[in-house]
Amino acid sequence: MTLDSKKPKDAQAIAGLTLNVAPCIIFSRSSANVPPDYKPSNHQLSFFRLHLILTKVPYIPLSCRYSSARLYSRRGVKPRPSGVTEPEASLNSPFSALFESGDDECDESYNGGNYHRSDGATSSSDSPAWFLQAEHWVIHYHEDRPSPPPYVRSSAVRQYILCVKKWLQQWVECGHCPMIHKSLFADTKLPSCLQDAYAALAVYSFKNDKNEDFVMQHIEDKANSLLEEHSAHQDLLIDPFVPECSLTTVQHLARVLSLIIYQFIRLFDGNIRHRAQAEKYIPLLKSWTCQLWSSVNIDVTVQNTFGGDYLVTQENADATVKLWRTWLLMESVRRAWKVSAYMRCIYYVFRDGTAPCEGTIDFTARRGLWDATSAPVWRRLLEQKDPLFAVPFASSWLLDATTPKDIDVFGLATMSISVDSDKLDSWIANSSDMHLEGLLMAT
DSSP: OOOOOTSSSHHHTTTBBEEEEEEEEOOTTTTTTTTOOOOHHHHHHHHHHHHHTTTTTTOOOOOOOEEEEEEOOOOOOOOOOOOOOOHTTTTTTTTHHHOOOOOOOOOOOOOOTTETTTTSOOOOOOSSOGGGGGGGGBBOOGGSSOOOOOOOOOOHHHHHHHHHHHHHHHHHHSOSSSOOTTTTTTTTTOHHHHHHHHHHHHTTTTTTTTHHHHHHHHHHHHHHHHHHGGGGGGGTTTTTTTTTOOOHHHHOHHHHHHHHHHHHHHHHSOOOOHHHHHHHHHHHHHHHHHHHHHHHHHHHHHHHHHHHTTOOOOOOOHHHHHHHHHHHHHHHHHHHHHHHHHHHHHHHHHHHSSSOOBOOOHHHTTTTTOOOOSHHHHHHHHHOOOOOOGGGGGHHHHHHHHOOGGGHHHHHHHHHHHHHHHHHHHHHHHHHHHOOOHHHHHH
């Protein structure tokens, strides 16, 4: 596709861009005929993003071949070139500050963040950060794997629902949980739809036999308000890949999280009437989730093509803060996608005994990264150890290279319904006296 010369000047400012973009493939400057030194403004990038949406470049999940090998193997720390000081090395790219370590003793296997993949490719600080690389933005389907699916006990599936319930309660009490990070909306304030969802959760936490009707009516009204707010886009029920140009990725994320909350309450509360109502909107949740994934893929495409601070709203922050903010958004999208997909699958399994494959995506398993209280803390964790970025279906290397204390609770919950239950129990028993349920519900 091409940008028409009749488009506004902002479009022409993208340097007469000619794009050969396959769905879900993140292109490069060279494939887009963009001069290496070209630096469009954020306004121009936003216009370019809108162009991608209006020309209806859909996100179509790609298949993926799985490997039992871990994604990243370690190499020893390489000394810096002589004459290059640590501050100078940090200026090589906006990602360098994260992936340069000044302490060789912190982890003898650490290689400065240049993770060497098992296929021989190296991800260096001159490349996009690991969470922005194209290979980590595909949806993997079990049908692509020759081996049978893992055996997952029904108790583990029920435990996952209890985990999500606990996370939502934790969000109400602390403003932070494995699903919703407290700093996600620090620069923009909590969107109104999530404010309503928060209030609905708070009311729901006090539900009892005497006030049940009032509480559930409140939940219903808030859910209907969310749906009415986006009523102009109800045709999305027909085509889940229809783009919605009026929403940013953050806005997509906010409404998906809000609908997840209402759907979770109504599907798993036990109220027959509200469950029946919620069932009607399962396709809508899938549609909104698909559009969220499509939106973030476009953002990553623009970011990887032009660089700069396109994904960051805090203009005066340093490089570490900007990268941390970007990672928070990317990881929040991943977690919302996973909870949305797993919740739908689990409900269908409970109701029908089977469910269609929704696929799965990569996740960040390293304990501490999500709960880091600031960008410097997050950076230090990355300087010491790799992020343990894994595909759930191909995470057997995690069982060989880590212990449960290395994996955060969201990662453990993901593994509990995607890794063979017996293997997971053996892995836990080798290094802990606790059972899986105890690890998942531990504060």
